[in-house]
Amino acid sequence: MLSIRNLHARVIEKPVLKGINLEIGTGEIHAIMGPNGSGKSTLASVLAGRDDYEVTDGEVIYMGQNLLDLEPEERAWAGMFLSFQYPVEIPGVKNIYLLKAAVNAIREHRGLPELKASEFLKLVREKLKVMQMDEAFLHRNVNEGFSGGEKKRNEILQMQLLEPTLALLDETDSGLDVDALRVVGEGINQMRSPERSVLLVTHYQRLLDIVKPDFVHVLAHGEIKLSGDHTLAEKLEREGYEGIEAA
Amino acid sequence: MSQQEIDQLVDQDYKYGFVTDIESDTLPPGLNEDVIREISTRKGEPEWLLEWRLEAYAKWLEMTPPEWAHLDYPPIDFQAISYFSAPKKQGDGPKSLDEVDPALIETYNKLGIPLEEQKMLAGVAVDAVFDSVSVVTTFKEKLHEAGVVFCPLSEAVHSHPELVKKFLGSVVPQNDNYYGALNSAVFSDGSFVYIPKGVRCPMELSTYFRINQQNTGQFERTLIVAEEGSYVSYLEGCTAPQRDENQLHAAVVELVAESDAEIKYSTVQNWFAGDDEGKGGIYNFVTKRGECRGDRAKISWTQLETGSAITWKYPSCVLKGADSVGEFYSVAVAGKKQQADTGTKMVHIGPRTRSTIISKGISTARGQNAYRGLVKVLPGAVDVRNFTQCDSLLIGDQCGAHTFPYVEAQEPSAHLEHEATTSKVSDDQLFYLRTRGMSEEDALNMVVNGFCKEVFQKLPMEFAVEAEALLGITLEGAVG
Incomplete structure (x- = not known):
């Protein structure tokens, strides 16, 4: 589904990704772990199309297309979704308005008819239940005054509604208490399917206890230093990143 | 279609629009007493109104253009302007929508404007009997039954002279300001609205207005009077680009609200803004003021200003009656090389009067947007409250936002709050x-x-x- 080959990227002259190679097959869950500043979030941002980063070398093929040629919205239309580490506030815009606009924008590009207000409401209520969110969420301004946990739940709610083919989840577990972590984790698990792939970016193992990845990669200094199965995450939790960084 | 294309299109209409028979319909450029007499004669006005115009003209001659606004434009040659144009006749414009630039039609469609209205806005000659005419007639009957007077000011001068005489200039006096004085001397036409005591106007006058858009000319004058306990909602202007041949617009709007009356006045202004270099475009110098004369009266101004090369406009409320309320809600957009200096004045005279100001300024491209507001509390106006919020939004890095809030409080019990923010649309x-x-x-x-x-x-x-x-x-x- 996603093939990253020798990807190099920099931000204001400073190289951050220094030759990433990664193959993500359909239906697989990959976790990218690593210490702070290793380039994990940069990788997710570059894949979603944020233009703060300059790709200096390499290529990314997503379902047969050259991903780096696509605008962020085109990537979304093609089934990509990024859950933000720091979801952005949009003052004055109600959550429900954004959700509906997003769902219909993506439906339009999949050749599906626009959802009617009543159909949309039914769908969104279903998903709210999964995420254990109150309906009042719909009528608050996007991320404005949301707690850290509420913001992350809202991101996964969006993922549930948009049903991406490839989900990039950037530090979705950060800032969550134990209960919220479980809800968010279950929300991700519920989306597991043979047709859907997930790239989880995380610093800690705790989310991976709930969402079991098929592969774990360790990123340090802009390179993937080590890959393995989910037991690698456990090892890292015990031993820390130090040994790998030195390698 | 880009904004530039739309503007080009409006510009084209502006240049090549109506063909007017200049000799018979328009006075030659220039302004003097004879011109004013001629205007008054052509409009068949009574003597008292001519005298009133001449008084205003004499006062205007003594005045100088205001220079305090955050605006930059060359001096206006008032002798180069023609001050009278007869209303357009049908048959001057395009014969059908097929003759109208398709891009303009596309804009209308984007705005969701019905076909018959599109014809009117594009200046297409319409048959005497089309659907909207009967709608207008129905509206007229409904208003008449309620005792509401709604007609062109020039008509009201004849049908309701006592009302016009009583209220005209009572809120914005002839010598109030330079452009107001000019308007008083040469005003073309506008609306007159009178809501009798206790009457709630049976429809939003906007509904009517949209399908009965009149050519009010460049010196529009509107007067709305709401008697005790009455209510009216009025919308001027239109979201659709309109034809206009005049560069200088100087309008005056006066509102009078008696005890327990409420006037809601909304404006959508989308005149030609000029090109990207600031060439062409309308100079929009407007005086709008409402007086809450009675207790518990309420006047609310709401405006969306996206057009004009220059906007100079401060819809204001004079809160005389005890417990009366003034509101100002504004969105002003300055893009291209547009300049907007707009805001409001809230003058608190009566006790416990309250006012709210919400101003949203958006600047893009090389636009300059200024909020200018005055909150004034006179002695004796006890327990006054005002809340002011001015927010500016910048898109790009060549535009500007400026805020000039003035407060003159002469009453220690006044409770005034001011909040201001400036933000950029973030990446x-x-x-x-x-x-x-x-x-x-x-x-x-x-x-x-x-x-x-x-x-x-x-x-x-x-x-x-x-x-x-x-x-x-x-x-x-x-x-x-």
Whole structure:
């Protein structure tokens, strides 16, 4: 589904990704772990199309297309979704308005008819239940005054509604208490399917206890230093990143 | 279609629009007493109104143009302007919509304007019997039954001379300001609205106005009187680009609200803004003021200003009656090389009077947007409250936002609050929305509409939707 080959990227002259190679097959869950500043979030941002980063070398093929040629919205239309580490506030815009606009924008590009207000409401209520969110969420301004946990739940709610083919989840577990972590984790698990792939970016193992990845990669200094199965995450939790960084 | 294309289109209409028979319909350029007499004669006005105009003219001659605004434009040659143009006759414009530039039609369609209205806006000659005419007749009957007077001011001068005489200039006196004085001397036409005691106007006058758009000329004069306990909602202007041949517009609007009366006045202004270099475009110098004369009266101004090269406009409320309320909700957009200096004045005279000011300024391209507001509390006006919020939104880095709030409180019990913010549409916001499948322009529209929401909520329902669409069209090409 996603093939990253020798990807190099920099931000204001400073190289951050220094030759990433990664193959993500359909239906697989990959976790990218690593210490702070290793380039994990940069990788997710570059894949979603944020233009703060300059790709200096390499290529990314997503379902047969050259991903780096696509605008962020085109990537979304093609089934990509990024859950933000720091979801952005949009003052004055109600959550429900954004959700509906997003769902219909993506439906339009999949050749599906626009959802009617009543159909949309039914769908969104279903998903709210999964995420254990109150309906009042719909009528608050996007991320404005949301707690850290509420913001992350809202991101996964969006993922549930948009049903991406490839989900990039950037530090979705950060800032969550134990209960919220479980809800968010279950929300991700519920989306597991043979047709859907997930790239989880995380610093800690705790989310991976709930969402079991098929592969774990360790990123340090802009390179993937080590890959393995989910037991690698456990090892890292015990031993820390130090040994790998030195390698 | 880009904003530039729309503007070019409006510009074309502006240059090549109506063909007017200059010899018979328009006075030659220039302003003097004889010109004013001629205007009055052609309009068949009574002697007292001519005298009133001449008085205003004499006062205007003594005055000088205001220079305090944050605006930059060359001096206006008032002798180069023609001050009288007879109303357009049918048959002067295009014969059908097929003859109208398709791009203009596209804009109308984007705004969701019905076909018959499109014809009127594009200046297409319409048959005497089309659907809307009967609608207008129905409206007229309904208003008549309620005792509401709603007609051109020039007609009211004859049908209700005592009312016009009593209220004209009673809120904005002839010598109030330079452009107001000019308007008083040469005003062309406008609306007259009179709501009798205890009457709630049976319809939003906007509904009527939309299908009965009149050619009010460049010196519009409107007078609205709401007697005790009455209510009226009035919308002027239109979201659709309109034809206009005059560069200088100097309008005066006067509102009078007696005890327990409420006037809601909404404006959507989308005149030609000039090109990207600031060439052409309307100079919009407007005086708008409402007086809450009775206790518990309420006047509310709501405006969306997207057009004009220069906007100089401060819809104000004079709160005389005890417990009366003034409100000002504004969205002003300055793009291209547009300049807007707009805001409000709230003058608190009566005790326990309250006012609210919500101003949203949006600047893009090389636009300059200034909020200028005065909150004045006179001695004796005890326990006054004002809340002012001015927010500025910048798109790009060549535009400007300025805030000039003035407070003159002469009463220690006054409770005045002021909040101001300036923000930029952030790349993070746009990126966030784009990853959710929205195009860059849709993302920008969503952010901007969120910014304006508090104001749009105050517009009559059907116009709130159009206002959002208009804002979208105005901002096309603002990013990327």
